Amino acid sequence: MEFYFLYMGVIIINAIIEVFPVLMKGIHITITVFILSVIFGYLFAFIAGLCRLSNNIIIRSTTSFYVEIFRGTSLIVQLFWLYYAIPMLFNIGIDNRLMAGVLAISLNYGAYMSEIVRGSILAVDKGQTEASIALNLTRFQRMRLVVFPQALRMMLPEFGNYLIQMLKATSLVSLIGMTDILYHGNILRSTNLSMAPTVYLLLLVFYFIMALPLIFLTRKGEEISKRGVANG
Amino acid sequence: MAELVKEMKQSITPKRGAKPIVEYKDVYKSFGEVEVLKGLNLDIFPGEKVALIGPSGSGKTTIIRMLMTLEQPTSGEIIVDGTDLWHMKKNGKTIPANEKHLREVRGDIGMVFQHFNLFPHMTILENCMTAPIQVKKESKETARERSVEMLEKVGLGDKLDNYPSQLSGGQKQRVAMARALVMRPKIMLFDEVTSALDPELVGEVLEVIRDIAEEGEMAMVLVTHEMDFALEIADRVIFLDDGVIAEQGSASEVLEESDNERLQQFLYRFRS
Structure with a gap:
């Protein structure tokens, strides 16, 4: 009996030693996709969020259209559209996997987060x-110096949540053949089916460890947020 | 006694012959179905201290909010220093004012609000410095120096780096006044500035307003429920009722001698 446990332990440790370096091969892809998606995701969120508050009805309705389309359809289908369908239809190339992956994730999460941007700006007290009108600031100065900094503090906690979600969403790029950690894990499992539990257990651990600093950041964001919106 | 006060008030009443700095000409204002102002005609003279009193909903606050460009009149004209605030001329035609025109005309007007509206993410010094730097293009040093001076004047020289949330209501309102004064307005508007304060904090705010009033250069329009204070500093008290000026005159005339029935009812409620 004791021998059996020892035996199992050796197998598990062996497996982990075997799987770990394979998954590590994909980590730079996962991290690259994540960082680029975060940068563009926030960029799209701010642009779309501000556009939805524009006085111009054309800008406003175009942006709403974008937001509703991307919120209302599946991220995987959007990814396939960008990578397979659009290049074929228009004969122009997003033949670059990285570009397609990053665009799909950032456009999708940008659409969700634009609502946070818009909501936070609207939530800043009208007073x-x-x-700032009474101090004769221009429209742009009012936004830049007074409204936006306060809105940003309200956005932080929600932004943190979406940061973690974006990390997890990066795993989808393995479906268009990007060699991220999930891709390498899947290859390994298909060559050796008995590896499946170890591979997927390690994958969970990988994602969780990467998410830890983001969870910490979110907490920080919440703290700043609480401090920042005290009554004037 | 009343006679004496009346005489004194008249002797310091500003140059009535002078050109008014603000003119309301037949101004109407509706919010949806509700007509708040029904043909307001009012001149305010340079340096004059005007108190607006009246029951809630009588349009007092709307009058000064329209002057600060926070509400647009439904019809009529508001002339500030000779220029129509809400209209501009383009190719000989009169059209609604754009943001640029509003900014040019409202530059000499400052306002203090009932709920202070300090910027919570800035220290009180930054609250005061921002507009002089951004709007008047003052150097950081000049803006800082003048802001510190103004904050000292309202008795908050030791709180420069505090945030608004660390101050009492009365202190916040004094910061709000310093912030407005740093912009050197020719017209200051006070929108029920003591209404949101605890009773024991009202005094310190009125003290500052009294000081400003004594300097005398600015025209001041106060929407207030502090009748005794209005009597003390106002050159002219205006009683608004149902969207029109129901009674106006020197403080003693309006508060002590008028036989307007609505005004009597209103004052009675305040004094009981």
Whole structure:
């Protein structure tokens, strides 16, 4: 009996030693896709969020259209559209996997987060705008110096949550053949089916360890947020 | 006594012959179905201290909010220093004012709000410095120096680096006044500035307003429920009722001698 446990232990440790370096091969892809998606995701969120508050009805409705389309359809289908369908239809190339992957994730999460941007800006007390009109600030100065900094503090906690979600969403790029950690894990499992539990256990651990600093960041964001919106 | 006060008030009443700095001409304002102002005609003279009193919903606050460009009149004209605030001329035609025109005309107007509206993410010094730097293009040093001076004047020289959330209501309102004063307005608007304060904090705010009033250069329009204070500093008290000026005159005339029935009812409620 004791021998059996020892035997199992050796097998598990052996497996981990075997799987770990394979998964590590994909980590730079996962991290690259994640970082680029975060940068563009926030960029799209701010652009779309501000556009939805524009006085111009064309800008406003175009942006709403984008937001509703990307929120209302599946991220995987969007990814396939960008990588397989659009290049074929228009004969122009997103033949670059990285570009397609990053665009799909950032456009999708940008659409969700634009609602946070819009909501936070609208949630800043009207009195703040009135006070800055009374000080004769321009429309742009009012947004930049008074409304936006306060709105940003309200956005932080939600932004943190989406940061973690974006990390997990990067695993989808393995479906268009990007060699991220999930891709390498799947290859290994298909060559050796008995590896499956070890591979997927390690994958969970990988994602969780990468998410830890993001969870910490989110907590920080919440703290800053609480401090920042005290009454004026 | 009343006679004496009246005489004194008249002697310091500003140059009525002078050109008014603000003119309301037949101004109407509706919010949806509700008509708040029904043909307001009012001149305010340079340096004059005007108190607006009246029951809630009588349009007092709307009057000064329209002057600060926070509400647009439904019809009529508001002339500030000779220029129509809400309209501009383009190719000989009169059209609604754009943001640029509003900014040019409202530059000499400052306002203090009932709920202070300080910027919570800035220290009180930054609250005061921002507009002089951004709007008047003052150097950081000049803006800082003048802001510190103004904050010292309102008795908050030791709180420069505090955030608004660390101050009491009365202190916040004094910061709000310093912030407005740093912009050197010719017209200051006070929108029920003591209404949101605890009773024991009202005094310190009125003290500052009294000081500003004594300097005398600015025109001041106060929407207030502090009748005794209005009597003390106002050159003219205006009683608004149902969207029109129901009674106006020197403080003693309006508060003590008028036989307007609505005004009597209103004052009675305040004094009981």
